[in-house]
Amino acid sequence: MTPEDPEEIPLLLRPGGSAPRGRHLFLAAFAASLGSLSFGFALGYSSPAIPSLRRSAAPAPRLDDSTASWFGAVLTLGAAAGGVLGGWLVDRAGRKLSLMLCTAPFVAGFSLITAAKDVWMLLGGRLLTGLACGVSSLVAPVYISEIAYPAIRGLLGAFVQLMVVTGILFAYLAGWVLEWHWLAVLGCGPPTLMLLLMWCMPETPRFLLSQHKLLEARSAMCFLWGSEADWEEPPIGAEYQGFQLTLLRHPGIYKPFIIGISLMAFQQLSGINAIMFYTETIFEEAKFKNSNLASVIVGAIQVLFTGIAALIMDRAGRRLLLILSGMVMVFSTSAFGTYFKLTQSGSGNSSHVNLSASVSAEPMYAGVGLAWLAVGSVCLFIAGFALGWGPIPWLLMSEIFPLHIKGMATGVCVLTNWLMAFLVTKEFSTLMEALRPCGTFWLASGFCICSVLFTWFCVPETKGKTLEQITAHFEGR
Known part of the structure; x- marks a missing residue:
């Protein structure tokens, strides 16, 4: 080789x-x-x-x-x-x-x-x-x-x-x-x-x-x-090869590279960190005064829907779950942005959101109703994320790369994921000031739409295939 x-x-x-x-x-x-x-x-x-x-x-x-x-x-x-x-x-x-x-x-x-x-x-x-x-x-x-x-x-x-x-x-x-x-x-x-x-x-x-x-x-x-x-057994002469830049000329290398890096970037751009940032505040506004309870509810939803994804992964396939998950996240982030638009209309252009003040001018039942809209959006987003965009990028990362570059390639994907997590978290407050909360979550909804389109046109189905068959697909064999 x-x-x-x-x-x-x-x-x-x-x-x-x-x-x-x-x-x-x-x-x-x-x-x-x-x-x-x-x-x-x-x-x-x-x-x-x-x-x-x-x-x-x-x-x-x-x-x-x-x-x-x-x-x-x-x-x-x-x-x-x-x-x-x-x-x-x-x-x-x-x-x-x-x-x-x-x-x-x-x-x-x-x-x-x-x-x-x-x-x-x-x-x-x-x-x-x-x-x-x-x-x-x-x-x-x-x-x-x-x-x-x-x-x-x-x-x-x-x-x-x-x-x-x-x-x-x-x-x-x-x-x-x-x-x-x-x-x-x-x-x-x-x-x-x-x-x-x-x-x-x-x-x-x-x-x-x-x-x-x-x-x-x-x-x-x-x-x-x-x-x-x-x-x-492998044939005589089949040897392990490390990564070389010249390999990037081959479709069997650069195609999975693009897919793996893009999936990791879209996972972090989906708005998961922003949603988690507001979870406790939103639950408190809906009369969940114990913030620990809100965290446990969110964690339980993640476990439940990730378990469902694991059970149906080999039947439904990776692409279908990614597309379904992305569509759920588009709807929920749009609804969450709408919630902020309704509750913050007329308030200052600030990233420090005072939810109780924003609904104080409304009747009590209306404020609580809007808070429950936010709770529903949060729970729906977390369920959708856990069903596809939570587990599948990590699974596909381990499937799509040939054995002889897997270490370096998966390292780049993991580095991309964690750097994007850091950058999104660090720049979140800047986005909140520039776009206001509603604009920030509508931007996340736009990234979710892009993730669905990318999955539809670029991500191959890998269910039921050996790792070698997946490599052959990228190489056109």
């Missing part, structure tokens, strides 16, 4: 062969997805921890408005660096060892937060957990996609995102009863369990074959898929 003629290793599973029956496959997928659970817990940790840190007394560290915003945002910077590190690790250390290594910054980060004496230790701990989030968000989908056979790859791939939102909900629920330092201690649990379980799991057969470790690959196949799995 030469750089001018990139070629994938042959099919490990023949589409017409007998279906593998190895139950160990699901155990291996669960072990890898514990990294996603840790990722979700780290994301959700800041929501209950920041109020706890605001009211903490000396000698414990205490957050003000400025440091609280950095406490939430610094994780995305660490995750962006983790995406680059994960892309390098996954090709050199392998999928299994990369997952095991990312447990170290998870545990170290939460331990540093637990022992924090000042704000800098808190930020350092968040940076370390962010680094681990970046690595796990890349490696877990790759590991699972390479051990799964086509009939269940969508189910297991969506299970990654299901574990992320479960981790977020877990952090919200635990935050009801635990202070910030005990919550950080709890965060050490999932990565420790992942380390123990992954120690007993094999490397992916595809990676082993790319390293010409045929005996180890045969053993991994038997462990994961059972002795009746239908598989082939």
Whole structure:
């Protein structure tokens, strides 16, 4: 194989062969997805921890408005660096060892937060957990996609995102009863369990074959898929190739690159961070005075609809769910923008929204009714996002790239996702001042329309196909 003629290793599973029956496959997928659970817990940790840190007394560290915003945002910077590190690790250390290594910054980060004496230790701990989030968000989908056979790859791939939102909900629920330092201690649990379980799991057969470790690959196949799995050995001369810029001339390389990067950008431009920003305020206006309850309701909706997406992924297909999800988000962000237009007409051009003041001139039943319109829009958006644009970009990222560039390519996608998350979050207040809240959410609705059109014209269906067949599709074979 030469750089001018990139070629994938042959099919490990023949589409017409007998279906593998190895139950160990699901155990291996669960072990890898514990990294996603840790990722979700780290994301959700800041929501209950920041109020706890605001009211903490000396000698414990205490957050003000400025440091609280950095406490939430610094994780995305660490995750962006983790995406680059994960892309390098996954090709050199392998999928299994990369997952095991990312447990170290998870545990170290939460331990540093637990022992924090000042704000800098808190930020350092968040940076370390962010680094681990970046690595796990890349490696877990790759590991699972390479051990799964086509009939269940969508189910297991969506299970990654299901574990992320479960981790977020877990952090919200635990935050009801635990202070910030005990919550950080709890965060050490999932990565420790992942380390123990992954120690007993094999490397992916595809990676082993790319390293010409045929005996180890045969053993991994038997462990994961059972002795009746239908598989082939690679031909002599099929070698692993790293990424070279000249490869970008080939459709089999630049097409998945464009799709993967675009999907990650559209995911963050959909308005998910803006919606989450207003969730607690909107729920309070609808008489949900307990902001923790609002967070738990949002987390439960995410878990429910991500679970539904996982169950129907291999039947409905990726494209249909992306299009349906995007249309739901278009409707909900438009309605949310309309809500702000109705409640803020005549108010100043300010990003600091006082919802109670905006509806005070209306009769009480009208104000509450508008608040419930906002609650419905928020819940509908989160349900739509969880059904498609939450899990599927990560799943497609792990499916569409050829094996010989997967590490670098997925690293670029993860870096794009986290950098976009940081930029959108940082510039959100600027958009609110320039466009007002209604304009900001209508802009998000426009991006959602673009995401639907992009999916319709550019994203291929991958359900039921082996990874090698997907590569052949991009190469025109």
